[in-house]
Amino acid sequence: MPxxxxxxxxxxxxxxxxxxxxxxxxxxxxxxxxxxxxxxxAHFIEQVTAELNGKQVMLANWSIGISKNPxxxxxxxxxxxxxxxxxxxxxxKGESDSIETKLS
Amino acid sequence: xxxxRRVFLKGSLTASALGVAAGAGLLTPSSVLAATWPKGAFxxxxxxxxxxxxxxxxxxxxGHVTLRAPDIAENGAVVPVTMSSDLDNVxxxxxxxxxxxxxxxxxxxxxxxxxxxxxxxxxxxKTMEVMAVARTSxxxxxxxxxxVKVTIGGCGG
Numbered sequence: 001m002p003x004x005x006x007x008x009x010x011x012x013x014x015x016x017x018x019x020x021x022x023x024x025x026x027x028x029x030x031x032x033x034x035x036x037x038x039x040x041x042a043h044f045i046e047q048v049t050a051e052l053n054g055k056q057v058m059l060a061n062w063s064i065g066i067s068k069n070p071x072x073x074x075x076x077x078x079x080x081x082x083x084x085x086x087x088x089x090x091x092x093k094g095e096s097d098s099i100e101t102k103l104s
Numbered sequence: 105x106x107x108x109r110r111v112f113l114k115g116s117l118t119a120s121a122l123g124v125a126a127g128a129g130l131l132t133p134s135s136v137l138a139a140t141w142p143k144g145a146f147x148x149x150x151x152x153x154x155x156x157x158x159x160x161x162x163x164x165x166x167g168h169v170t171l172r173a174p175d176i177a178e179n180g181a182v183v184p185v186t187m188s189s190d191l192d193n194v195x196x197x198x199x200x201x202x203x204x205x206x207x208x209x210x211x212x213x214x215x216x217x218x219x220x221x222x223x224x225x226x227x228x229x230k231t232m233e234v235m236a237v238a239r240t241s242x243x244x245x246x247x248x249x250x251x252v253k254v255t256i257g258g259c260g261g
Contacts (some may be wrong), residue, residue, distance in 0.1 A: 031205060046141040050218070053234075054222035057140055059248070061145045065201055065209040065227050067182045073223035074212070 003099035010103045012086045017079035017103055019050065021072050021087055029064040044092055045070065051086045052076055079103050115149070116217040139213070146208050151200055154208040155237065158198055166246035167173055169197075171236040171248045177228060186223040187212075187236040193221035196239045203232035228254045 008021040023045065030042025048060040057076045079085075081103055088098035145157035150161040172186040187197045197220055199209040204227070212222040220238060228234070231254045237247045 043196070047139075054179070057214065058222075059213040059215075060222070061146075061211040061213070063206060063209055065204055065206065067225040071184075071225050073186075074219075075219040075221045077217040077219055079217075090217055091108050094226055095236040 003097050004101040005097045006087060006089070008085070008087055008099055008101050010079075010101055010102050012079050012081055016080065017052070017076040017083075017084050017085070019072075019085065019087075022056075023048075023070045023072070023089055023097075025068070025070060025089070025091065026070045027064065027066055027070060031064070040094060043048065045089045046092055047065045048072060048087065050074065050088075052079055053083050054086075117171050131174050142211065145211075146206060148208065149206060149257050151202055151207040151209075151235075152226070154206075155200065157213055159210060159237055159245055160243060161245055164247035166247060169236045169238045169245040169248045171234065171250050173234055173250050176253045176255065177249075177257045179229040180230065182225050182254055183228050183252060183254070185234065186222070187221070187238075189220040190240040191238065191240060191246070193218065193241040194238045195241050196241075197222055197227070197238070198237045200237070201226060201228055201232060202235065204229050228252060229249040230254050 005024040006021060010017055010019045025045055026043050028040055028043040034040050034042045035066045042100060045062050049056060050058040058074050082104045084100055085103060086098060086100045090096040106196045132186035142158055145154050156162045168189055168191050170188045177183040187199060196211060196213045198211045199208045209226055214220060233249050233251050235247055235249045237245055239245055
């Protein structure tokens with residue numbers, strides 16, 4: 001399943017699955033103002049979930065304090081080459097995206 | 105009652121943030137994912153209150169958590185932070201940035217083999233202490249702190 005916003009790599013190393021991902025997102029705090037002095041509305045990812053073979057292994061609750069175009073790395077015990085890892089995000093506007101990748 | 109309070113809190117930042125609260129926060133369906141985003145804890149301006157809401161207590165023993173962050177961050181908008189724990193019954197890792205407008209930064213919940221490790225990049229508005237808290241399955245909290253010097257703040261325009 002392709003994704004326009006998520007890049008991911010999931011590698012099995014000695015019994016542990018190492019996941020690294022990059023998400024394209026403005027992560028706007030809502031505390032900044034534009035040039036005209038008007039507040040820029042908050043726009044940030046609230047939750048990221050990871051599922052290995054359909055089972056949730058990680059849930060991240062994020063805030064406006066995560067940097068623009070977030071990087072996220074986490075680890076899962078077990079996992080075999082060819083297993084499916086799904087990563088999804090949803091933001092405060094209800095926008096979302098997800099990607100599926102095979103462990104390598 | 106809570107909603108009124110939230111509108112008040114947001115409204116007190118800037119008058120026109122009221123519209124933002126209604127449009128972006130209050131009306132967002134929270135059932136998109138299985139567990140609800142802990143909005144209340146993220147809106148606390150007091151670290152201890154936020155910690156109590158997200159982790160059930162505001163006191164933690166030290167040790168068993170590792171927090172990796174730079175001593176000096178040139179750009180507060182992008183500060184790499186990695187949390188991990190050597191305990192095998194950790195259910196969550198939580199990151200606090202003490203002097204950010206909202207101290208609760210992020211919270212990671214692990215299940216089904218998810219290991220107590222999370223690495224990301226965060227915003228720090230100025231030089232401050234960051235703190236990682238690990239919560240175990242029996243409800244115990246462990247924490248560690250680190251001072252990060254910020255040369256350029258991460259929250260400005």
